[in-house]
Amino acid sequence: MINHRLYELNRPVVFAHRGAxxxxxxNTLASFRKAMDMGAQALELDVTLxxxxxxxxIHDDTVDRISNGNGEVGDLTLAQIQALDAGSWFSVxxxxxxxxxxxxxFDLVGKQALINIELKNAKKRNTELVQKVAALVxxxxxxxxxxxxxxxxxxxxxxxxLLPECPVGLLTLPGxxxxxxxxxxxxxxxxxxxxxxxxxxxxxxxKQHARMRRVNTYTVNDADLMRTLIxxxxxxxxxxxxxxxxxxxxxxx
Ligand code: G3P
Ligand code: CA
Numbered sequence: 001m002i003n004h005r006l007y008e009l010n011r012p013v014v015f016a017h018r019g020a021x022x023x024x025x026x027n028t029l030a031s032f033r034k035a036m037d038m039g040a041q042a043l044e045l046d047v048t049l050x051x052x053x054x055x056x057x058i059h060d061d062t063v064d065r066i067s068n069g070n071g072e073v074g075d076l077t078l079a080q081i082q083a084l085d086a087g088s089w090f091s092v093x094x095x096x097x098x099x100x101x102x103x104x105x106f107d108l109v110g111k112q113a114l115i116n117i118e119l120k121n122a123k124k125r126n127t128e129l130v131q132k133v134a135a136l137v138x139x140x141x142x143x144x145x146x147x148x149x150x151x152x153x154x155x156x157x158x159x160x161x162l163l164p165e166c167p168v169g170l171l172t173l174p175g176x177x178x179x180x181x182x183x184x185x186x187x188x189x190x191x192x193x194x195x196x197x198x199x200x201x202x203x204x205x206x207k208q209h210a211r212m213r214r215v216n217t218y219t220v221n222d223a224d225l226m227r228t229l230i231x232x233x234x235x236x237x238x239x240x241x242x243x244x245x246x247x248x249x250x251x252x253x
Pocket of ligand 1 (some may be wrong): 044046059087149152171194218219238
């Protein structure tokens with residue numbers, strides 16, 4: 001893991017959450033391109049499976065919110081998913097943007113940016129998604145430029161087994177449930193932990209650092225909160241608003 005890109009980037013690592021999602025439709029190639037054009041060195045995206053087993057990049061269980069179609073992603077074939085317009089809900093100029101496959105994102109990004117792949121299979125908790133993503137990572141030889149996260153501990157364990165060279169972080173919920181998860185699953189993700197920002201404190205970060213574990217927190221768009229987290233020595237945060245993050249970091253070099 002020593003040569004992994006994550007450990008070469010300046011801290012805190014700003015992850016462009018679903019791409020530059022304040023400036024382009026989330027989780028589309030336009031959003032990832034925009035983030036890299038804005039100087040992002042790390043991206044975040046969400047993956048799930050189409051009905052015919054292709055790894056597609058989308059946050060929700062359905063296509064309803066971010067496209068002109070409707071239905072569960074897992075009930076639609078890749079052809080049906082890619083026939084949808086995933087840009088016009090965001091702006092007329094981006095009409096025609098599609099829901100991309102993970103392979104299309106790998107082809108676009110290459111090794112230009114680190115990618116945090118969030119594994120979303122809450123509805124179908126089998127191993128197919130993780131196995132397919134691991135195979136794609138190996139086929140594209142991007143082990144050194146991808147990290148993983150999931151709210152599902154089983155995904156975290158399987159990813160670590162399939163791709164031991166890639167850092168993996170357990171995502172935890174806000175509030176008491178998130179605190180409980182970190183107690184119940186303390187060793188699932190020894191390299192990284194991805195808590196909601198409401199469960200992060202200076203003492204929490206210090207404790208994680210003492211055990212050589214990085215803290216990347218979500219989703220942070222408020223400048224004051226960024227400054228507070230940076231003061232606490234946070235390792236990274238997920239952010240929709242790259243301009244605010246850049247302004248804060250410029251004043252906190
Ligand atoms: O990885 C951080 C963040 O993406 C987790 O929440 O709902 O935006 O996928 P969500
Ligand atoms: Ca996510």
